[in-house]
Amino acid sequence: MKRWNIVLTGYGTVGKQVARLLGERRERYREKYSADVRLVGAARSTHAVYNSDGLDAQTLEALVQSGKAAKMKAGTEFLAASKADVLIETGPSQFETGGPGLAYIRQALEQGMHAISVSKGALVVDYAGLSRLAKQRGVMLKISGATAAALPTIDLLEYNLAGCEIATVEGIFTGTANFVLSSMMNEGMTCEQAIEQAQRMGIAEPDPSFDVDGWDTACKVTILANAAFGGQLKLTDVPKMSVRTVTPDQISGWKQAGLTPKLIGRIRKTEEGVTASVELTAVDAEHPFAGVNGTTKAIRVQTDVMGDLLVVGGKSDPVAAAAAALKDLEHILGQFR
């Protein structure tokens, strides 16, 4: 039985679900991969906890309740001392510098750990560098949790369609933006009303800008373009549109014309490489995205020899994000068993 030590940075909403599912699935990992998987370390912004035999629920709870009680400082020394096999990074995203997430992932790969990122900041800022580093060290960098989580995106491009030439990718990658547009179309709300409802339902953040102004979709297409198409895109290379520009007049015009507005992330292969964009597009009733409503996400891919594929669904909650990270973990366990 091979021992697999996991360390979790950014022990917040998603991190807690990762810890819970890791515990629930211990037996599965033993049976399926002959892997004794243990969460040995967890860090929040300033403090961390560690136990080489595996952390118990009380210790994790203590980290949340009073970081300082944990005594150990979060950061470089914590990660180095953890001697983990896999880092799972679920901290808050920082899109200009990559923040602590980028530092953790870089350090983990340098130390020969596999890395799974749920947060997007590090990947948006330096996917290419991290990917190169992982290759040099012979470890894996996995990103499902950062690229629409339970909706398969990077898997689809790299695994399900391995060997195909992919010409275009388009997707509804941000559930919140789709919820706002759907509410405007189907329930006659203004954009402000739809955002407020989304906030009341816990779908939108107090500051909704990241989701409704196209940033979230832009991050996802940037990462996917760089990861699946070898692109060198920066977030600033991706033109964006916002759901907040939509007026009631536009809504009634689209309704009359039988069109449905969608915030669509697009990736196109070009002769020079790859481009990406976030476009507010009114699709006709025949378009496969026309019926994708509420917080539901979708991806559509055009290939040379396998035809088109459309994938719709995948939950958007913290449990699903954690499950996506642990799917990545299983891929690592399967590859390095």
Next chain:
Amino acid sequence: MKRWNIVLTGYGTVGKQVARLLGERRERYREKYSADVRLVGAARSTHAVYNSDGLDAQTLEALVQSGKAAKMKAGTEFLAASKADVLIETGPSQFETGGPGLAYIRQALEQGMHAISVSKGALVVDYAGLSRLAKQRGVMLKISGATAAALPTIDLLEYNLAGCEIATVEGIFTGTANFVLSSMMNEGMTCEQAIEQAQRMGIAEPDPSFDVDGWDTACKVTILANAAFGGQLKLTDVPKMSVRTVTPDQISGWKQAGLTPKLIGRIRKTEEGVTASVELTAVDAEHPFAGVNGTTKAIRVQTDVMGDLLVVGGKSDPVAAAAAALKDLEHILGQFR
């Protein structure tokens, strides 16, 4: 650069496309997997050709034009002498005994070769035995080409949703049956007329029974239930319905009720294990399969923590089937690089 020798049994419509794509993708395999992939052997029903350096197009053409000119006999000795690393089996399916396909796959696994099956017969008859054998020998048995090919099915259950509990799977797995039903609903044809049109278009076989009487779907759900859920189902355990039972009266009744008939393959996890069936079901307009028309296929999966996923599309031609087999090959190259 690691050398990978491929042998192809059943060199027919799909086999030819496998050979062509293998040639076109040599550079890709070298770059991506450091793999020097060569097709060294190909067999038809009675004769075979072999060249340890790789087969050229003329030799393959000679095998098709006049099997006997190939001199080498197909069968056990041919496969043993090929010393291949991977068998790709694309021969005609034999659903009672597994036929030559089963013998080839069993022999390949016993000799320590990986096996990729596009044909269904061997898998329907003895998936469990072959899978056990592959595990014992430390090699892979891959089945994408036999389970809806370009539509991801086994990948979806085992890779994209790794770690999830899957409660139910349902799918439109047979493009021809869906084409016949769609033509009856949308173009007012009788079943016979729709089958004749499908035959003229090269979509249906001269004997359409395999596709329209539910056998093809039954084979696919049998294989998937056994492969993804550890089932022990035989083809005879799967109740089937046929598209040919549909009458014009039923069609007009469904139209009036806003329903759409679909031939749906279902897999359900039960407390005792797993069950599968092929059901002719009239779905309502809200059902995600209602809009899946013509030869288009689809699969829908319900999970515990990732929600529902729907996948629609994937071409159904011989090139797509070959591409699905070569996707499997890339998974092997990636795992054993």
